[in-house]
Amino acid sequence: MHNLFIGELAERLKNRQISSVELTRHFLSRIERFSPALNAFITLTAEQALIDAAAADARLGKGERGPLLGIPLIHKDIFCTDGVKTSCGSRMLDNFVAPYDATVVARLKAAGTVMLGKSNMDEFAMGSSNETSYYGPVKNPWDISKVPGGSSGGSAAATAARLAPLATGTDTGGSIRQPAALTGVTGLKPTYGRVSRYGMIAFASSLDQAGVFARSAADAAAALQVIAGFDPRDSTSVDVPVPDYSAPLSRPLKGLKIGLLREFFDGLEPRNAALIEDALNIFTGLGAETREVSLPHLPLSVPTYYVVAPAECSSNLSRFDGVRFGYRCENPKDLLDLYKRSRGEGFGAEVKRRIMTGTYVLSAGYFDAYYLKAQKARRLITDDFRSAFETVDLLIGPTTPTPAFDIGAKMNDPVLMYLNDIYTIGANLAGLPGVSVPCGFVDSLPMGLQLIGPHFAEAKLLNAAHQYQQATDWHRHAPRGYE
């Protein structure tokens, strides 16, 4: 049952071959069996899940149909869930019970999905390995000595281990695509503004975007259909009609122009490059045309991001002050001491490092040299993408430079850790949609192929990813022990 795709599960639910309660029990028992070793969850909501599943069954019983009705899922613990602890992976919010649902959560709830729990993540989504979580690292089901990637590591690991057919995530610099690649699942980051950020705890507001993990592009399309759309509660939500994402999946790729990002291939590890070459051959076989394109400013992405994102984070995280919600230190001697110690004790090391980086680049005397400069570099990078999309429909490249690395390997060198996101950050800076799909193995660990499209080209991205998955079976591989 756990190897079925969402479309197949929905079919069985529709035909009443299985009930949502049975499905929910099945995944809950897998979670009970596998999650302790993986540490993929912060909170389990088993009791409520069975109630919600029974409600979905009642809707199905009345003849109601929907692509996600009765489907179990996991929410990243960055999404507010009414009445359920929402920690964002931080000690700061260890005691926080969200008083409302994020729009993503509300929409998926209305569609009849069943939340099994809240997944572990890097603290405040700041990390590329899921090692910065207050609740400890998540392990990669392909090899538990390896990281699952981050920041949405729990959602990725749980999807790969077949603990749920669907999980939500957020992507500020690669936090969906990078863990999807390292755990061998499909991860979709939509266009900035396509999915509401309301109720999604903010990290870097001009970069943050919600998306999903699933085991196929078709499943991701079904989920995007539900979460995409304008939300007046998010001031940067875009009022652009939501197209049908499922019907175009089957379109042939004949004539599709795919650009190979030259900058992504410079210095790429040969075995990784060989997998991308194989994928290109698949796409050419499907009728697509490939050509090399250059984005000369793309190498500036990582330094640009590590100015812009910390700057926005230092501002966003000023709300955690020990006064209205979250952690408060013991016996503050005055208000300043309350602020400083609540924040100093409530935040972990990487979050403090980013807040301080952001404070520095925004401070008097450094603002022009760092923050303004980075905003200008961001424009140059975005313009490069825009020119590229004048000649090609999609861009293609690896999702990550290497497969999953050892837990602990990069924790003492933040810059080395930041370079994990070298291929994913560009899309965030330019607000573009991207998808990572499994494309093979290096050292028995999964690798990801990344497709990037112009703004609001999710249907085209998913179409290409789906056609690739029709021609390959990389997305069907399960980690050993979780089949």
Added chain:
Amino acid sequence: MSLTRQDVEKIAHLARLSITDQEMPVYVSSLSSIVDFVDELSRTDTAGVVPMAHPLDGQHQRLREDAVSESDHHEKYQRNAPAVTAGLYVVPRVIE
């Protein structure tokens, strides 16, 4: 080291973060390496480039009718507060 201990102490104060003596050398070194790393930007010619604050063009601040759209949930929201009295957040005395 591009940042000194004094620099980091000042940044930590501006960010309202208490940093322990043990943590301090780690931050001096890691923040220095981050600043050195992002300094790569200074070698890029950005003359005449308009800074970009938002990834989508043509976005503007939406206006809405000046009408009540939300009901009062302060009791529910304040259940997450560390200390509340009579609907007010309690902090250490500020004015003697």
